Structures are given as structure tokens and as C-alpha cells.
Amino acid sequence: MAIRRGRRPQTRRGAATTPTGDTPSSAAVSASAEQLLLAALERGGDTLETGRYLVTYREGMAEEGAKALKAQDFRMADARDFAGQAVALEDAGDAEALNFPEIGVAVVTAAALQAHGMSTFEAAASDSPIEVIEPEYFVFAEGSDYMRGFLAAANTIARDLKGAPVPGEDEEEIEPEVLGATWGLIRCRVPPSTRSGVGIRVAVLDTGMDLGHPDFAGRPMTTQTFVGQPVQDLHGHGTHCIGTACGPKSPPGATPRYGVAYASRIFVGKVLTNSGGGTGAGVLAGMNWAIANRCAVISMSLGSQSPVQAAYTAAGQAALSAGCLIIAAAGNAASQTGAPANSPTIMSVASLDPTLVPSSFSNFGKIEIAAPGRDVFSSWPRPTRYRTISGTSMACPHVAGCAALWAQTSASMRGATLWRKLQATARRLPFPGSRVGAGLVQAP
Structure with a gap:
């Protein structure tokens, strides 16, 4: 093996290398x-x-x-x-x-x-x-x-270790739509679609899920934690993302439809703690699990403003080779797309406002597709049950849900083929590809 020997691990700017036993x-x-x-x-x-x-x-x-x-x-x-x-x-x-x-x-x-x-x-x-x-x-x-x-x-970390959940910085309490479907589903042409995502495995790697949420009663779920905490979501972010990607067709009462692939098989991978943080290795563990379980769609509304990493690129390629597609949020820093979405083998999603203009917070650069991300209504852990928040995190599961609907159309609609179909059928928008990619994702 050609490896350099006898030297302490070298790192780039500010790396955290420490002597044995220090941390x-x-x-x-x-x-x-x-x-x-x-x-x-x-x-x-x-x-x-x-x-x-x-x-x-x-x-x-x-x-x-x-x-x-x-x-x-x-x-x-x-x-x-x-x-x-x-x-x-x-x-x-x-x-x-x-x-x-x-x-x-x-x-x-x-x-x-x-x-x-x-x-x-x-x-x-x-x-x-x-x-x-x-x-x-x-x-x-x-x-x-x-x-x-x-x-x-x-x-914040000190507070998290005492068990206090951390709300997202873009959260905003807004009165939900009371009829029909959310604006995001309408813009993505989900309500008229005849597809449900039945038979398609959708993995959402996030903060977990409120497993007792009444809107998901009776839905089959495969759950796994990768962070040493129960899958039960005490943060809210994961429950919100799962709601958009896989929520019910007909929520109770006057609640609007907010879920896309309502009959899909949900795989819940808790790769972020209840404080909303985690490590690259924890995310990779979840990706490895989702690919091993042949989840056709893997949704990741997470990341950091860090460089392209070979590990994520390898995971994305492994997914495509196995007939899976990893879809990730571009990030909310109004800057260059962050990791893991900046890897060439992972589909990066930008956020749109209800007027279909790019959201002010949405990252740019490597963008494959765009979806509704501003003021998105979806499920939230009890007792709140529902919440409206904003971010590329909210855009990503719109694409994941639509991907599941497209995957249902054909057994061959997997991996790179599914990637190309999502881009080919997107609604074109009058903005640079660096902001919106191929355009607004559309359901079949």
C-alpha cells in the first residue's frame, strides 16, 4: 500500500488533530x-x-x-x-x-x-x-x-445537552391553508397526479419522526437511529420533512394536503440529534443503510458550508449504481451550495418562494432542480402537530416525494434515469441554472 508513514496526520486550516487521549x-x-x-x-x-x-x-x-x-x-x-x-x-x-x-x-x-x-x-x-x-x-x-x-x-450546545430542542432559524408561525392542498403541492402539480408512491421506499435522513403522529397512523415505517438517541423526533425538522415527502393524501378536518408520496414505504433514519446536529460519519452510516435497503429515494435536508467531500461523492455514486437516488438540500447560507449537495453524484435542490422566484436564503452554484421552500406547511411533533417553516430543507422533500411518484411509473425509473426524468420534466423558470437548475420539479 502506498501510504506515507511515520508522520502525524496532516490537516488543512484549523484541523482538529490531537494527541492520543486528549479528546x-x-x-x-x-x-x-x-x-x-x-x-x-x-x-x-x-x-x-x-x-x-x-x-x-x-x-x-x-x-x-x-x-x-x-x-x-x-x-x-x-x-x-x-x-x-x-x-x-x-x-x-x-x-x-x-x-x-x-x-x-x-x-x-x-x-x-x-x-x-x-x-x-x-x-x-x-x-x-x-x-x-x-x-x-x-x-x-x-x-x-x-x-x-x-x-x-x-x-446552544450546552442547552441541547440538557434536552431542550432547537427551533429552525427560519421558522415562522403562519396560518395554514384550510382547503385543498398546500401551495407547494399545487405548484408541483401533485394533486392531479394519479400516482401515490405505492411500493417505493423513501428514506428520510434527518432528526427522526414523531412516531405517534396521528396523520401517520397505520403507515408502515422502518426506523433506525444513528446518533445514540431514540428515533422519536424531539426537534421537529425530520417530522416536517417526512410530512412533505410522504404525508397523507387526506389529513383530518380542514387540514390541507401537505404530503406528496402518500402511499410510499417510509424509512426513517435519525442521523441528526434532537438538537439538529450530527457528523458526516453519522450521515454516511444512514446513507449506507438506506442503500443496503434499496431505498429508491433518499432525502437529506442537512449539511454544512464545507468543501466537496470524496466520501459523499462515493456514496452518491454507490446509490446510483444500486438504483437509488440521493437528493439533498442546497443550504440556506445565500452562498455556494454546501455539502453533501455539492457532490456531483447527489441531486442538489434550491428553494423557491410562492411567486416562483429563488428564495433569498437559498444557496446557489451547483443546483440541479428547485422546489417550494418558503412558508411550507407540514407535520410537526405533537402537541403542535403542524407548522409552517422555510428553507431548502423544505424544498428537498418536495423533490423526494415527486421522485417517488416518478419511480412508481416504471421499474426502470431508478438511479440516474430517475435523476434525468426529474430534470427533463421540470417547469422551466426565467432564472439562471445556478439558482434553479432545470426548474421547478413536477409530479407525473
Whole structure:
């Protein structure tokens, strides 16, 4: 294996590399997101790096890459050792590395890289099955308080650890529409569609779901946590996104229809904590699980303003190869598209206002498609039950729901074919592709 040896792991700007035993990031790979956040705050600086690293194998060399790490005597856990590959980082025990075979990625600790004489690098030698070792970044629900500035989140984190949920920064209480369907569904031409998403598996990787929400009574759900907390959503973001993508056709009373693929099979992956934060490895664990379960549509309304990462790109390619499509929110920073949506193998979604102009907060640059994201009404954990909020997070599940409807039209409408169909059938808008991509997503 052509790896540089005998040097401490090298990092780019402000990286969180620490001597063995200094922080949870230098111990076993099982450190929780909260532990890593607090350790990062103690280190200081304004970096989104967790202190762990992501090892991405070359395409088609996942087995060889894992063997290469084992040959270096890493204590390695593997997602295949868990039923349905449903493994959280906290389940890895004293392992120094956790392998995700579906996507060809492993997460390792900084201390392990140092102890085994490996260093980070932008590209490995051509004869190595490892393509790159890069820093892992924190990720957040789009709109989370954390996105306002990393160090400024200290007090928020402390409050979160005491169990107080964090509302999204773009939340706004608005009277819901009382008849018909939400403006977003109407703009996407969902109500006249004859498709329901029946037979299509839709995974939503987020803060979980209010499993007792009455609008979802009797709906089959497969649930899994990847953050060491129960799937039950105490934040709200995940319940809202699942509601848009998969909510009921006929909610009770005068509540408008707010869900797109109302008969789809819901896979709930809790990759963000009840405070709305998480790590790249936790998200990758959820992606690995969703692909292993052959979810045709994987919706991710999360991210950070971090660079394109090879690990997410590899996961997106693995999904396409398996007949799955990963759809991600572009971000709410009014800046360049953030990760993971900035990866070329992941469909990036921008937000539109009810007037079909790009939302002021919506990121731009790498954008594949756009959807309603301003003032979106959907489900919320009890006792509130419903809430209207804004963000590219709200746009993303509109696309995911429409993708499920299109996937129902043909068994061959999967992966890259589904990606192309969504773009080909989008309603063209008079704005640059860097703002709205192919245009407004449309249901079949």
C-alpha cells in the first residue's frame, strides 16, 4: 500500500488533530456528536471539522480498501456485522475504524491514523485502493442555530445537552391553508397526479419522526437511529420533512394536503440529534443503510458550508449504481451550495418562494432542480402537530416525494434515469441554472 508513514496526520486550516487521549475524537471511533462538538469548542478555532477522518476507497475497490486498513492492524467494525447494516457510531465499541461497505467509505480516528503511521493526503498513489483521507465535518439540519457560526453555538450546545430542542432559524408561525392542498403541492402539480408512491421506499435522513403522529397512523415505517438517541423526533425538522415527502393524501378536518408520496414505504433514519446536529460519519452510516435497503429515494435536508467531500461523492455514486437516488438540500447560507449537495453524484435542490422566484436564503452554484421552500406547511411533533417553516430543507422533500411518484411509473425509473426524468420534466423558470437548475420539479 502506498501510504506515507511515520508522520502525524496532516490537516488543512484549523484541523482538529490531537494527541492520543486528549479528546473523545482521539479515542475510539464511537464518540458521540455531542462529545465531538464540545471537544471542538474546547480546542477553539472556527472549524467545522470533528477531529475524525473519512477514508474513501477507489470506485469498485471497497473490499480491497477495507482489507488495506485491516492489514495496517486497525481495530475495525463493519456495518455488515449488524442487521440490515443499521449501525451507529456509538455501536462500534472500542473500534478505531468503522467500515461502510455499500458506499466504500470508513471513518477513523485521528489517533488511529497516527498510531498506524498513516497521514492524510489529497490523493493516494495509483496502486493504493484508498483514494483519499479527508477530515470529517459536522452537519446540521438546515436552519439550525449552529449554522449561525460555530463558536457562537457554545451556549446552544450546552442547552441541547440538557434536552431542550432547537427551533429552525427560519421558522415562522403562519396560518395554514384550510382547503385543498398546500401551495407547494399545487405548484408541483401533485394533486392531479394519479400516482401515490405505492411500493417505493423513501428514506428520510434527518432528526427522526414523531412516531405517534396521528396523520401517520397505520403507515408502515422502518426506523433506525444513528446518533445514540431514540428515533422519536424531539426537534421537529425530520417530522416536517417526512410530512412533505410522504404525508397523507387526506389529513383530518380542514387540514390541507401537505404530503406528496402518500402511499410510499417510509424509512426513517435519525442521523441528526434532537438538537439538529450530527457528523458526516453519522450521515454516511444512514446513507449506507438506506442503500443496503434499496431505498429508491433518499432525502437529506442537512449539511454544512464545507468543501466537496470524496466520501459523499462515493456514496452518491454507490446509490446510483444500486438504483437509488440521493437528493439533498442546497443550504440556506445565500452562498455556494454546501455539502453533501455539492457532490456531483447527489441531486442538489434550491428553494423557491410562492411567486416562483429563488428564495433569498437559498444557496446557489451547483443546483440541479428547485422546489417550494418558503412558508411550507407540514407535520410537526405533537402537541403542535403542524407548522409552517422555510428553507431548502423544505424544498428537498418536495423533490423526494415527486421522485417517488416518478419511480412508481416504471421499474426502470431508478438511479440516474430517475435523476434525468426529474430534470427533463421540470417547469422551466426565467432564472439562471445556478439558482434553479432545470426548474421547478413536477409530479407525473
